[in-house]
Amino acid sequence: MPQYRHHILVCQGTGCLSSGSTGVLNSLTSEVRSQGLKQQVRVVKSGCFGFCMQGPVMIVYPEGVFYTQVQPDDVPEIVSSHLKQGKVVERLLFKDPETHKPVQEFDDILFFKRQKRLVLKNCGAINPENIEEYIAQDGYFALAKAVTEMTPEQVIEEVKKSGLRGRGGGGFPTGRKWEFAKGAEGEPKYVICNADEGDPGAFMDRSILEGDPHAVLEAMCIAGYAIGSHQGYVYVRAEYPVAVSRLEIAISQAREKGLLGERLFGTDFFFDIDIRLGAGAFVCGEETSLIRSIQGLRGEPRPRPPFPAKEGLWGRPTLINNVETLANIPQIIRHDGDWFASIGTERSKGTKVFALAGKIHNTGLIEVPMGTSLREVIYNLGGGIPKGKKFKAAQTGGPSGGCLTEEHLDIALEYDSLLAVGSMMGSGGMIIMDEDSCMVDVARFYLEFTRDESCGKCTPCRIGTKRMLEILTRITEGKGTEKDLNDLENLAQVVRENSLCGLGVSAPNPVLSTLRYFRQEYEAHIHDKYCPAGVCQKLLAYEIDPERCKACGLCRRECPTGAIKGAPKQPHHIEAEACAKCGVCLSKCPFKAISRGPGSRRPEPGLPAEVAAGGDEARVHPDSGSSLVH
Amino acid sequence: MDSVQELEEIRSRVLGEKPGRILISMGTCGLAAGANSTLEASRDELAKRKLTGWDIVQTGCLGLCDREPLLVVEKPGEARVVYYGVNDDRARQIIANHLVNNYIVGEWVLPSDEGTQTS
Numbered sequence: 001m002p003q004y005r006h007h008i009l010v011c012q013g014t015g016c017l018s019s020g021s022t023g024v025l026n027s028l029t030s031e032v033r034s035q036g037l038k039q040q041v042r043v044v045k046s047g048c049f050g051f052c053m054q055g056p057v058m059i060v061y062p063e064g065v066f067y068t069q070v071q072p073d074d075v076p077e078i079v080s081s082h083l084k085q086g087k088v089v090e091r092l093l094f095k096d097p098e099t100h101k102p103v104q105e106f107d108d109i110l111f112f113k114r115q116k117r118l119v120l121k122n123c124g125a126i127n128p129e130n131i132e133e134y135i136a137q138d139g140y141f142a143l144a145k146a147v148t149e150m151t152p153e154q155v156i157e158e159v160k161k162s163g164l165r166g167r168g169g170g171g172f173p174t175g176r177k178w179e180f181a182k183g184a185e186g187e188p189k190y191v192i193c194n195a196d197e198g199d200p201g202a203f204m205d206r207s208i209l210e211g212d213p214h215a216v217l218e219a220m221c222i223a224g225y226a227i228g229s230h231q232g233y234v235y236v237r238a239e240y241p242v243a244v245s246r247l248e249i250a251i252s253q254a255r256e257k258g259l260l261g262e263r264l265f266g267t268d269f270f271f272d273i274d275i276r277l278g279a280g281a282f283v284c285g286e287e288t289s290l291i292r293s294i295q296g297l298r299g300e301p302r303p304r305p306p307f308p309a310k311e312g313l314w315g316r317p318t319l320i321n322n323v324e325t326l327a328n329i330p331q332i333i334r335h336d337g338d339w340f341a342s343i344g345t346e347r348s349k350g351t352k353v354f355a356l357a358g359k360i361h362n363t364g365l366i367e368v369p370m371g372t373s374l375r376e377v378i379y380n381l382g383g384g385i386p387k388g389k390k391f392k393a394a395q396t397g398g399p400s401g402g403c404l405t406e407e408h409l410d411i412a413l414e415y416d417s418l419l420a421v422g423s424m425m426g427s428g429g430m431i432i433m434d435e436d437s438c439m440v441d442v443a444r445f446y447l448e449f450t451r452d453e454s455c456g457k458c459t460p461c462r463i464g465t466k467r468m469l470e471i472l473t474r475i476t477e478g479k480g481t482e483k484d485l486n487d488l489e490n491l492a493q494v495v496r497e498n499s500l501c502g503l504g505v506s507a508p509n510p511v512l513s514t515l516r517y518f519r520q521e522y523e524a525h526i527h528d529k530y531c532p533a534g535v536c537q538k539l540l541a542y543e544i545d546p547e548r549c550k551a552c553g554l555c556r557r558e559c560p561t562g563a564i565k566g567a568p569k570q571p572h573h574i575e576a577e578a579c580a581k582c583g584v585c586l587s588k589c590p591f592k593a594i595s596r597g598p599g600s601r602r603p604e605p606g607l608p609a610e611v612a613a614g615g616d617e618a619r620v621h622p623d624s625g626s627s628l629v630h
Numbered sequence: 631m632d633s634v635q636e637l638e639e640i641r642s643r644v645l646g647e648k649p650g651r652i653l654i655s656m657g658t659c660g661l662a663a664g665a666n667s668t669l670e671a672s673r674d675e676l677a678k679r680k681l682t683g684w685d686i687v688q689t690g691c692l693g694l695c696d697r698e699p700l701l702v703v704e705k706p707g708e709a710r711v712v713y714y715g716v717n718d719d720r721a722r723q724i725i726a727n728h729l730v731n732n733y734i735v736g737e738w739v740l741p742s743d744e745g746t747q748t749s
Contacts, residue, residue, distance in 0.1 A: 063679045066731045093732045106702065106710035108742045111694060124655050124692030124700075133687070135637055136644035144634045203658075210657045211690015242658050258631035266632045364659075365693035 005040040006083055007061040012045045015052025020071070024056045027072040031079045041083055054094060067092040111362065114380055116343065118351050119204075119327045120367045123211030128246050131253040134214040140259050142333035146222045147269050150333075155226040156182060159329065161337025163349035168194055168285070168322030169400065169426045169502075171348075171415040177319060180309035181227040184317035189229035191220050192313065192320045195236035195243070196290060198282040199398030200449060202429030204353040205323035207365055209236065209243035212327065213250035217273055219321075219329035221260065224271040227319050232273040235290055237280045247275055282399075282453035286501045287312075287320045289455065300457045301501035322427070324353055344370035348414035352428055356382045359389065359434040368413075375409040378432060389434040393517070397426025399446040399453075400506035402513025403439070422513045424506070438535035439518040440525055444472040446510040454503065461504030464495035468511060477538040480526040489515065534598035540581055541599025546571035548593035555585035555594065649683035650729065652676075653702040654716075657691030663698035664717060671718030672701070675725040684729065697740065703728050712740040 010025045025045065032041050049057055054068035060078075065088050067078065074092060081087045106112065117123075126133040134140070146155050160175030181189065193216055197205040209216065220232040236244055251273055254260040262270045276294045283289045284299040291313050293299040312318025328350060332340045341349050348370035354377060357363050361383030368377060374394060378384065385391050393403040396413075402423035404411065411417055415425050433442065451465040468491050471484045492508035499505045515522060524530045531539040544555075544564075549571040556564040556572055563579040566572030574585070576599075586594045631637070652672055656665045669688065676684055692700055697714035701721060704710050711734055713724055720738055727733045 063681065064726050064730050066733075088730075090732065106712050109712060109740055110742055111740075115693075120693065123657075123690040124653065124702075125689060127687045128690050129688065132640050132644045135640045138641070140637055141634070144637060148634065207657055207691040207693075240658075242661065264631065265634065362694060362696050364695040365691060367693075 004042040009044050009046040010058045013048025016055035019055040021056035023072045027075040068094045117367045129249050142330035152226045158337040162332045162340035167324035181319040184310045186317050190313045190318045191223045191229050191232040193234040195323045196285040198285050199429040201357040201431045202355045202427045213247050215327045219326035221271045233276050235276045238277045239280045283455045300455045345414050354428045354430045358431040360432040370414045371412040385434045393433045395431040397424040398429045399449045401426045402509045405517045438533040439514040439521050441535045443511045443514045450507040458500040460495045460498040475525045476536040478529040545593045558588045650705040651685045653687045653689050655700040656688045659695035660698045665699040667718045668699045668721045671721040675722045713738045714740045
C-alpha cells in the first residue's frame with residue numbers, strides 16, 4: 001500500500017454537486033496526475049460536510065486545511081502551491097464575516113491597553129527558559145551598556161535620577177541605597193535579591209521570576225557593577241517551585257553565555273549569582289532576618305542601625321533590593337533616568353504592579369503608572385465586583401497595610417497618599433472586599449497571620465499580637481465588651497511603637513484602619529451581638545421557613561442541643577438561645593426550609609435603643625428586636 | 631561574553647522570520663489551571679498536522695490569572711489573538727481552525743472589553 005503524503009477529501013454531497021464539485025473533482029484528479037503526484041496524493045470523494053452554502057468544499061490532510069468555494073480554475077494552484085510547496089492557498093480559506101475581520105487584537109484588549117507594562121513587559125511574551133528570547137527583547141544590553149560605557153558612579157546617578165523607590169513596601173529611594181552600599185567600607189560586598197514574598201494575596205514577585213527571570217539577574221549584575229560587588233544571592237521561598245526552577249535554568253544559561261562569571265563584555269568586571277532558599281517565614285522578608293537566614297541562622301531581626309548597606313551578610317556591606325525594584329533597573333539603564341522619571345507622579349516614579357485578589361472579577365496581575373486611581377484599578381482593570389455586589393474596601397499592603405474604603409476610590413495610588421490615609425503601598429497586594437465581608441473578621445484574619453508569623457524575639461510583637469487576636473476573636477464570637485475596643489486600641493499603639501522590626505510595627509495596621517473606617521461594625525458585634533455582613537459564625541441565626549417546612553422532624557432529631565421544637569404536621573422553629581450554630585439542621589433539611597443569615601440585633605440588657613442600633617437597617621429582622629427599628 | 635556584537639547577533643537571529651508562534655502562559659496560575667495538558671495537546675496536534683515551522687513558547691503569567699489557561703496565536707503581519715480557558719480540546723480546535731484555516735474561533739477569544747467595566 002502506497003504511503004500517501006496528502007489525502008484530499010472533495011465533497012460530493014448534493015449541495016456541493018449542485019455548486020459544481022464534479023468539475024473540481026475531475027480537475028483535481030487530472031492535475032494530480034499531470035503534476036506527477038499520483039503516488040503521493042490520494043483524492044477521495046466524500047459525503048456532505050454540512051457547509052453547503054460555501055461549496056464546493058474540500059479538505060486537505062494531514063494539516064486539515066479547509067478550502068471553500070473552490071472552482072476548477074483554482075485547482076492547479078492548490079496542487080502546485082499547497083501539495084507541492086506546502087504553501088496554503090490563503091484566498092480559498094473560509095472567512096467568517098463576523099469573527100474574522102475586526103478581531104480582538106491583543107493590543108486592543110482593554111485589560112492590556114489600559115496598563116503600562118514595563119516590569120511585566122516580557123511576562124507572557126517570551127520563554128523564560130530560553131535566554132535568547134530575553135536577549136531578543138533587548139535583554140542584557142543594559143548590562144553591556146553599564147559595564148562598557150558607564151562608570152559605577154554614572155550608573156548610580158541614573159538610578160537616582162529615575163526616582164525609583166523600593167517596591168517591597170518601604171519605598172526607600174533605590175539610588176540612595178546603592179550609593180550607601182557603594183560608599184560603605186569593607187570587602188567583599190554582596191547584592192541580595194529579596195524574593196521572600198510573603199503577603200497573603202501578593203504574587204507579583206513570583207510572576208516576574210517565573211516569567212522574566214533574566215531581568216532580575218541582569219539587574220543584579222548591574223547593581224554589582226555599581227557598588228563594587230562580585231557575588232549576588234537570590235533569596236527565594238521554597239514554596240515557589242516554578243520560580244526556583246526557572247531561576248536555576250536562567251542562571252545556568254547566563255553562565256553558559258558568559259553573561260555571568262568572569263570578564264563580562266571583555267572588561268575586568270566579574271559577577272556571579274546563587275540561589276538561597278527560604279522556608280517561607282514572613283519575617284524573613286525583613287532584611288536583617290533575611291540575612292541571618294542566608295547565613296544559616298534562625299530568621300530573626302536585629303535592631304538597625306547598622307543598616308545592611310554597612311553591615312550585612314557576614315558583616316559585609318550588602319545591598320538588598322526587592323524583585324520588582326530590580327526588574328525596573330535594566331530599562332532605566334537602557335533608556336535613562338529621565339525617561340523613567342517621566343512616568344508616575346512627583347514623588348512616586350514609574351509603574352507599580354498590583355496583585356488583585358478577593359471579591360473582584362479579574363483576579364490577576366496588573367501594572368499601572370504610579371498615581372492611577374483606585375477606581376481605575378478596581379473597575380476598569382479589575383472588572384469590578386462580581387454578582388453586582390457593592391464595593392466595601394480594599395486592603396493594600398497585606399497584613400502590614402490598611403484598608404481603603406469607598407471614599408478613597410479616587411485616591412491616587414502612590415506611596416505617600418496611601419500612608420496619609422492609614423494604609424501603605426506594601427508590595428502591591430490588593431485584596432478587594434464586597435458588602436459580604438466582615439471587617440472585624442478581616443482584621444482577625446490578618447492578626448492571626450501576624451501572630452503565627454511573629455518570630456517571638458521581641459515581647460511587644462510576640463505577646464501583643466496574641467492578645468490582640470484574643471480580643472478580636474472574642475468580638476467575632478459575640479463576647480466582646482466596650483472595654484475590649486479601648487484595650488485593642490491601646491495595645492495596637494504599644495505594639496506599633498515598641499516592636500523590633502517592621503512585622504510588629506505594622507501588625508496593628510489592619511486593626512487600626514478597620515477601627516478607623518468601620519468602627520460601627522465592631523460596635524454591632526459588641527453591643528448587638530450582630531454581624532452585619534453575616535460572616536461571623538457564632539453570630540449567625542438559623543431560621544426555618546414555615547412555608548417550606550414539611551414537619552418531617554429530621555432537623556429536630558439531628559439537632560445536638562435540642563434547640564428545634566415542633567410537633568407532627570406543625571412547622572418547626574429554632575429557639576435562638578439553645579442553638580449552637582453548628583449548621584447540622586441546614587445540611588439535613590431535605591426541603592431547603594432552613595436558612596442562615598445575620599439574624600437580628602440583640603442588644604445588651606439595659607443599653608438604650610439608639611446606641612444599640614445604627615448601621616444597616618435593612619438587615620434588621622422584621623419580627624424581632626422591633627424596638628430597635630427607628 | 632566578550633562584546634555587544636554577540637548579543638546583537640543572537641537578537642537578530644531570534645527575531646528572524648517564522649510562520650508563527652503559539653504562546654502558552656505557564657506561570658503558577660496557568661499550570662494550576664491545566665496549562666500542561668494544553669501544551670501537550672498543542673504539541674501533539676502540531677505534530678499530527680505536520681505543522682513543523684510553528685514554535686510553541688512557554689511563557690510566564692500575562693496577568694489574567696482568572697482566565698487561564700491562556701493561549702496566544704501570533705502570525706507575522708496579523709493580529710495577535712488571545713484565547714482564554716484553553717483546555718486540550720480547545721487547543722486542538724484552535725490549531726485546526728486558526729493556524730491551519732485562518733479561522734479565528736471567536737467564541738474563545740478574549741473580548742476586547744474583557745476585564746473592564748465602567749463604574
